[in-house]
Amino acid sequence: xxxxxxSRLKPxxxxxxxxxxxxxxxxxxxRKARREQQLISKRLLRDDVLVEAEGxxxxxxxxxxxxxxxxxxxxxxxxxKERERALVSLRRGLQHPETQRTFIWLEGSMxxxxxxxxxxxxxxxxxxxxxxxxxxxxxxxxxxxxxLPATSYLLTYLSGHSSDFIELCLYTLGNLIVESEAVxxxxxxxxxxxxLAACIQSPHLTVLEALGYALSQLLQAKEAPEMxxxxxxxxxxxxxxxxxxxxxxxLNLGVAVEFAWCLHxxxxxxxNNALLISHGGLSTLGMLLLDVAxxxxxxxxxxxxxxxxxxxxxxxxxxxxxxxxVMGGPNQLEDxxxxxxxxxxxxxxxxxxxxxxxxxxxLLNNLTANSPCFCTSLLSMDLIEPLLQLLPxxxxxxxxxxxxxxxxxEKGPAYCQHLWPGPLLPCLMGTLASSxxxxxxxxxxxxxxxxxxxxxxxxxxxQQSGLQVLEKHQEEAQLQERVHALQQTALHR
Amino acid sequence: MQLPPALHSRLVGAPGAxxxxxxxRDPAAGTPPFHFAARRVRFPRDHEFFEDGDVQRHLYxxxxxxxxxxxxxxxxxxxxxxxxxxCCQVFDTLESYEHHYxxxxxxxxxxxxxxxxxxxxxDTHILEWHDSLFQILSERQDMYQCLVEGCAEKFKTSxxxxxxxxxxxxxxxxxxxxxPKKSRGPATPGATVQVSSExxxxxxxxxxxxxxxVCSEHAAPLPEAVGERxxxxxxxxxxxxxxxxxxxxxxxxxxxxxxx
Numbered sequence: 001x002x003x004x005x006x007s008r009l010k011p012x013x014x015x016x017x018x019x020x021x022x023x024x025x026x027x028x029x030x031r032k033a034r035r036e037q038q039l040i041s042k043r044l045l046r047d048d049v050l051v052e053a054e055g056x057x058x059x060x061x062x063x064x065x066x067x068x069x070x071x072x073x074x075x076x077x078x079x080x081k082e083r084e085r086a087l088v089s090l091r092r093g094l095q096h097p098e099t100q101r102t103f104i105w106l107e108g109s110m111x112x113x114x115x116x117x118x119x120x121x122x123x124x125x126x127x128x129x130x131x132x133x134x135x136x137x138x139x140x141x142x143x144x145x146x147x148l149p150a151t152s153y154l155l156t157y158l159s160g161h162s163s164d165f166i167e168l169c170l171y172t173l174g175n176l177i178v179e180s181e182a183v184x185x186x187x188x189x190x191x192x193x194x195x196l197a198a199c200i201q202s203p204h205l206t207v208l209e210a211l212g213y214a215l216s217q218l219l220q221a222k223e224a225p226e227m228x229x230x231x232x233x234x235x236x237x238x239x240x241x242x243x244x245x246x247x248x249x250x251l252n253l254g255v256a257v258e259f260a261w262c263l264h265x266x267x268x269x270x271x272n273n274a275l276l277i278s279h280g281g282l283s284t285l286g287m288l289l290l291d292v293a294x295x296x297x298x299x300x301x302x303x304x305x306x307x308x309x310x311x312x313x314x315x316x317x318x319x320x321x322x323x324x325x326v327m328g329g330p331n332q333l334e335d336x337x338x339x340x341x342x343x344x345x346x347x348x349x350x351x352x353x354x355x356x357x358x359x360x361x362x363l364l365n366n367l368t369a370n371s372p373c374f375c376t377s378l379l380s381m382d383l384i385e386p387l388l389q390l391l392p393x394x395x396x397x398x399x400x401x402x403x404x405x406x407x408x409x410e411k412g413p414a415y416c417q418h419l420w421p422g423p424l425l426p427c428l429m430g431t432l433a434s435s436x437x438x439x440x441x442x443x444x445x446x447x448x449x450x451x452x453x454x455x456x457x458x459x460x461x462x463q464q465s466g467l468q469v470l471e472k473h474q475e476e477a478q479l480q481e482r483v484h485a486l487q488q489t490a491l492h493r
Numbered sequence: 494m495q496l497p498p499a500l501h502s503r504l505v506g507a508p509g510a511x512x513x514x515x516x517x518r519d520p521a522a523g524t525p526p527f528h529f530a531a532r533r534v535r536f537p538r539d540h541e542f543f544e545d546g547d548v549q550r551h552l553y554x555x556x557x558x559x560x561x562x563x564x565x566x567x568x569x570x571x572x573x574x575x576x577x578x579x580c581c582q583v584f585d586t587l588e589s590y591e592h593h594y595x596x597x598x599x600x601x602x603x604x605x606x607x608x609x610x611x612x613x614x615x616d617t618h619i620l621e622w623h624d625s626l627f628q629i630l631s632e633r634q635d636m637y638q639c640l641v642e643g644c645a646e647k648f649k650t651s652x653x654x655x656x657x658x659x660x661x662x663x664x665x666x667x668x669x670x671x672x673p674k675k676s677r678g679p680a681t682p683g684a685t686v687q688v689s690s691e692x693x694x695x696x697x698x699x700x701x702x703x704x705x706x707v708c709s710e711h712a713a714p715l716p717e718a719v720g721e722r723x724x725x726x727x728x729x730x731x732x733x734x735x736x737x738x739x740x741x742x743x744x745x746x747x748x749x750x751x752x753x
Contacts, residue, residue: 023552026552026555027548027552030547030548030551030552031544031548034544034547034548035541035544037539039547039551041551041554041555042554043554118669118670120596120597120608120670122589122592122593122595122596122597123589123592123593125592125596126589126592149665152662152663152664152665152668153668153670156610156611156614156670157610157611159610159611159612159613159642160595160596160599160600160610160611161595161599161600161611162591162592162595162596163591164588164591164592165592165595165596186663189661189662189663190641190662190663190664191641191642191643191644191662193643194641194642194643194644195642197643198642213554225538235643257553261550265538268536268537268538269538270535270537290504293504294504294505297501297504303553305549306549306550306553309546309549309550310546310550313536313543313546316534316535316536317535317536319533320533320534320535334510335508335509335510336503336509336510336511337503337504337506337508337509340500340503340504341504343496343500344496344500344501344504346494347494347496350494353549355545355546355549356545356546356549358542358545359542359543359545359546362534362536362542365533365534366533366534368531369531369532369533370531370532370533371513372513372514372516373510373511373513374511375513375514376511376512376513376514377510377511379514380511381497381499381500381503382497383496383497383500385495386494386495386496386497389494389495390494406529406531407531410518410522410523410529410530410531411514411516411517411518412515412516412517412518412519413517414514414515414516414517415514415516442529444527445523445527445528445529446529448522448523448527448529449522449523449529452519452521452522453519453522481525481526482526482527484526485526485527
């Protein structure tokens with residue numbers, strides 16, 4: 001299902017620990033970057049199999065003279081193989097940041113490279129594009145910005161036919177896009193949105209994945225809600241994105257991941273979500289969720305959470321749109337299999353990626369908040385107990401679980417009848433004893449609803465030393481009023 | 494987390510919704526000091542709620558780079574020659590042939606043999622260069638279409654169009670294909686393979702070492718307006734040219750050959 005992007009090197013022994021350590025470091029760096037709103041990540045295509053097999057990047061640092069020599073050879077060499085080799089050597093050198101810096105400061109170098117990029121020699125063109133790709137991947141802004149002269153050509157090539165070449169151009173563009181606003185300010189008037197809209201008709205999965213990547217980088221930009229999302233919504237991209245997310249045998253995981261993230265960035269920008277709903281976004285995403293849950297059941301494939309996450313977010317945010325509020329309308333999500341799928345995913349998250357549990361529960365909240373149907377489904381499918389099993393995971397998760405339970409309880413006696421007797425009350429005794437104010441607060445809210453609609457539960461509460469548990473919090477500023485009210489209720493039964 | 498066994502089969506069952514239990518709210522619910530109200534919640538893009546998921550996403554993007562990624566090693570095949578008449582380029586992988594074919598033979602003008610990066614540019618070229626009706630019409634109305642897809646602007650002359658491309662769409666002033674981007678020095682001695690020059694109609698008649706094509710109908714250099722942002726140290730083609738130069742001709746309007 002993946003488009004072949006698997007590691008061919010299996011790490012062994014202590015290398016695993018080293019990798020884990022580096023991953024933790026990278027994770028910490030990404031968190032910091034996100035908080036500073038500097039979240040940038042680039043994709044690199046490298047098919048230099050030999051080099052990597054030797055266990056590392058053997059990028060050489062090239063000096064000015066060497067770079068010039070390679071460029072001249074590439075441009076004016078008499079033998080085609082010789083010219084190609086010169087560019088290959090240049091490309092290897094450009095893997096090194098030192099070489100990149102030297103290259104961009106060398107007068108005429110980019111001009112020559114662009115000339116080779118647009119030449120009539122197909123293989124030179126490809127190699128030149130690879131050099132450009134290396135440059136685009138640089139972490140130094142100046143290097144990426146030096147690639148600006150090439151962008152109009154890269155865009156033109158998107159309407160060509162050579163799929164490998166288009167893929168390369170797309171990844172290069174994606175890398176450049178994410179690097180600086182200056183690049184985006186140039187690409188937008190150059191027509192990147194219509195170019196991508198035309199390119200999305202391609203049947204090649206590799207091209208589509210690359211396109212999704214480039215588009216996701218464009219949509220992730222800080223200025224996207226004002227400058228980019230409107231023109232994307234005005235193009236044929238939304239319908240095509242939804243088409244590519246249709247579940248079925250043709251669904252490719254790598255492609256779906258990229259476009260699901262595109263959709264997430266569009267939706268959470270809150271520009272015109274009604275348009276997406278009118279294109280059937282809710283039902284497509286709902287079906288996709290079912291598909292992902294089905295895949296999780298079958299394979300527990302590593303990587304499915306990468307798709308599950310943006311799909312959950314899209315659904316959750318779309319559910320808050322006014323267009324969805326109309327009960328029984330065509331835009332409703334009413335299939336209870338969505339709830340089933342969500343629980344299967346929650347179980348999957350618990351095992352593989354607990355940090356995604358809050359997002360899953362957020363969707364559950366949005367599904368159940370205004371829906372007697374879904375609340376009834378939770379009860380009729382015996383999902384309360386599994387939900388309670390999530391309470392110990394973390395305080396954030398606890399609060400969300402309790403909120404969902406409140407959604408059910410607040411619908412009245414018919415619902416609370418199914419909540420007690422049962423495992424709910426004993427669990428509530430546990431959460432009431434928490435040291436976290438929010439957890440206790442949400443527990444108190446639930447307790448009020450339970451007492452109101454299921455008065456018989458009060459007796460059981462008292463028998464389980466409920467009053468003593470409540471007493472613990474009567475000095476707490478944020479809790480004391482509610483604690484007091486509940487004490488009164490319990491005592492006056 | 495133990496899920497009820499029936500759940501898994503429900504997933505693959507028919508769509509449906511439970512008949513909802515009757516809703517009956519007491520006005521006392523959620524009143525002060527309590528405040529619970531069931532409501533859907535939305536999060537904007539930068540909310541910290543999304544932090545974990547975003548970090549995972551970016552780790553994935555980075556991982557794709559740290560692994561051995563990209564195209565699997567291309568299988569080598571016995572050497573073969575390009576089958577297009579007159580082209581004798583040799584290949585040993587299908588992918589390099591594919592790229593060669595698409596670059597040189599796919600969008601080729603059958604009148605002047607120039608190759609173009611896309612169908613769109615080829616069609617525009619044929620219209621503007623080999624269609625006598627176009628010439629007639631363009632004297633009376635704006636016929637030169639902007640090259641950027643999605644832009645509906647049309648212009649009286651190709652120079653006007655070029656100005657539009659440079660100013661409005663931030664195109665480079667020397668936007669072109671098939672020429673090395675060096676304004677000085679001896680011209681590259683054509684392609685090393687004989688056939689490529691044919692395909693691209695390289696007459697070898699370069700006027701000086703400049704990238705000036707024969708194709709421009711306005712051979713005069715771009716007049717430098719006062720306060721112009723760019724000052725040109727060399728002649729700029731007054732048309733934006735995509736392909737090597739060949740003089741315009743009004744051949745019969747044959748349909749262009751389709752290379753499938």
